[in-house]
Amino acid sequence: MAPVLFEKDATAFDGLGLCTLTDAISCTVTEERNGAFELEMEYPIAGAGFSALIEDRIIAARGRETGAPQGFRIYRITKNLAGTSTIYARHISYQLSFVPVPAISGTGNAQAAMRALKSAALDSCPFSFESDISSSRNYKISVPSAIRTALGGMEGSILDTYGGEYEWDNWNVILHQSRGADKGVRIAYGKNLTGLDRAVDIGDTITGVMAFYIKEDGTIVYSSPQVIQNTHVADYAFGRTLALDVTGEFETEPTRAQITSYATSYLAATTLAKATEEVTVDFVPLWQTTDYGQPYVEHIELCDTVTVEYKQLGVEVQKQVTKTVYNVLQNRYDSITLGGETTVVDTIASLESAEDDTARQIAQIAAELSQLSTTVSELASQTVPINRGGTGATTAAAARTNLGLGGIPNGLKIKYGSGTTGSNGQLHINFSGTAFSSAPVVVVSAHGTSMSSVFDARPADTTTSGFSVYCTRATGGSVSAGSKVPIRWIAVGT
Numbered sequence: 001m002a003p004v005l006f007e008k009d010a011t012a013f014d015g016l017g018l019c020t021l022t023d024a025i026s027c028t029v030t031e032e033r034n035g036a037f038e039l040e041m042e043y044p045i046a047g048a049g050f051s052a053l054i055e056d057r058i059i060a061a062r063g064r065e066t067g068a069p070q071g072f073r074i075y076r077i078t079k080n081l082a083g084t085s086t087i088y089a090r091h092i093s094y095q096l097s098f099v100p101v102p103a104i105s106g107t108g109n110a111q112a113a114m115r116a117l118k119s120a121a122l123d124s125c126p127f128s129f130e131s132d133i134s135s136s137r138n139y140k141i142s143v144p145s146a147i148r149t150a151l152g153g154m155e156g157s158i159l160d161t162y163g164g165e166y167e168w169d170n171w172n173v174i175l176h177q178s179r180g181a182d183k184g185v186r187i188a189y190g191k192n193l194t195g196l197d198r199a200v201d202i203g204d205t206i207t208g209v210m211a212f213y214i215k216e217d218g219t220i221v222y223s224s225p226q227v228i229q230n231t232h233v234a235d236y237a238f239g240r241t242l243a244l245d246v247t248g249e250f251e252t253e254p255t256r257a258q259i260t261s262y263a264t265s266y267l268a269a270t271t272l273a274k275a276t277e278e279v280t281v282d283f284v285p286l287w288q289t290t291d292y293g294q295p296y297v298e299h300i301e302l303c304d305t306v307t308v309e310y311k312q313l314g315v316e317v318q319k320q321v322t323k324t325v326y327n328v329l330q331n332r333y334d335s336i337t338l339g340g341e342t343t344v345v346d347t348i349a350s351l352e353s354a355e356d357d358t359a360r361q362i363a364q365i366a367a368e369l370s371q372l373s374t375t376v377s378e379l380a381s382q383t384v385p386i387n388r389g390g391t392g393a394t395t396a397a398a399a400r401t402n403l404g405l406g407g408i409p410n411g412l413k414i415k416y417g418s419g420t421t422g423s424n425g426q427l428h429i430n431f432s433g434t435a436f437s438s439a440p441v442v443v444v445s446a447h448g449t450s451m452s453s454v455f456d457a458r459p460a461d462t463t464t465s466g467f468s469v470y471c472t473r474a475t476g477g478s479v480s481a482g483s484k485v486p487i488r489w490i491a492v493g494t
Helices: 092-098 110-120 147-152 158-162 256-269 354-381 396-402
Strands: 004-006 026-032 037-044 058-061 070-079 084-091 104-108 128-131 137-141 165-169 172-176 182-188 193-201 208-214 220-222 241-245 276-283 305-310 315-327 332-339 413-420 426-430 441-446 454-460 466-475 478-481 486-493
Touching (some): 110 147, 158 172, 208 256, 220 256
Parallel strands (some): 182 305
Antiparallel strands (some): 070 084, 165 172, 208 220, 305 315
8 A cells, every 4th residue: 555645734644635655665664562653765756746745744654454544744854866765754643742741640540641641731732542551550750741751751651650552543542451462373484484583682681780879978888799690690701790779769778688688689580681582584474365264363463472483593482573664565564573672762762671670679579578577576576776766675774775865864764565455446554563653654556467457556544553545447448446456555754
């Protein structure tokens, strides 16, 4: 199908437009997973439609074997002495690179978040947004940006928050949970494979990390050991160590052990520790042949999973289609690329791979579990270090000494202890030994173990000989008695 030229303000591409570019020498559309979507056409300067090819006009052409023709806006035209020109055009969705949006935040599913961007747009936004990702999450576009950048080219972007795979369908932007599928397609030597390039790239591969945390005073704390290597370091001529700044991964200052735990988990999970394999294949689309008899069984699209087999090169891989090059004039793919990392280029740059984000999330969880384990151990022994908000002691006298407060002032009594609430959420404490001369000041804390509940404990009815504790449990908006909840308390008076 020959591409068709439309005026720059066209919104539909189903007619004859300004002219049909039947003189085109070649025309291909390249699309990448969550990435580029561009058209490149070679056209004779003497061709009938050359004078109409002007920057900002739109070329309608198929970019895939299925679906409606897509609009590509011309942004560059070159000419050469051979009498031909090369026309470069980007999908009309790149217009979102010039639609500004202020910083916004909210809670909802992916579709709600994208439509919030449209509502907040400071310029005309003729695009619609939809998604099948139903999970509700907090989203935050922390700085003013372009909508296309907010969709996938910055920290905290929609893609960063919800994951998924974009489909750019003219004026409609769709974020799929999974755009492709495994249709059982097999490309094999002797069947439909006509060309294959296999690239194994270790250019960015790492074998170890040097993790560090920068304190507020500028002091740097390193993991222990400073360089942590994986088991594959012996496979390379030299160690490939990444300097890993973990300062932004902790809400509070971590210990050296927590930095080490984060670094170890990151190294185990990141795809940077593996060589990148990319396979580009040329093949005959059997579903287009008249004698194959299965026109839809082996149909391939971007993000589908396919199997490629070529035993002579030791290749048998099952990977996702991450890039397609579609021949518009011949209505077939020139090539597909499997595997490898792809990012949105030009207008969506510096996007970290989802796999690397996952590695960081795994490492963060490991560090938090390490910190939680330390905290639980401290609470079990009732000894919380001073640098973690405690006293480092199990007795009142030792606590005052550790905090530099000296001994207990004459006449001041301090009593403390623990207990468990009853089924009614109440606990009564009687002071043992010498009673207070007047009602003391009492502080209590609840230590419930439910991850889904919030416990609130308060002292009441305090006398010189004892007091009561009333504990409640809040779960999902409802409040009930906090039964069987461990309570710790301290009373100070004279």
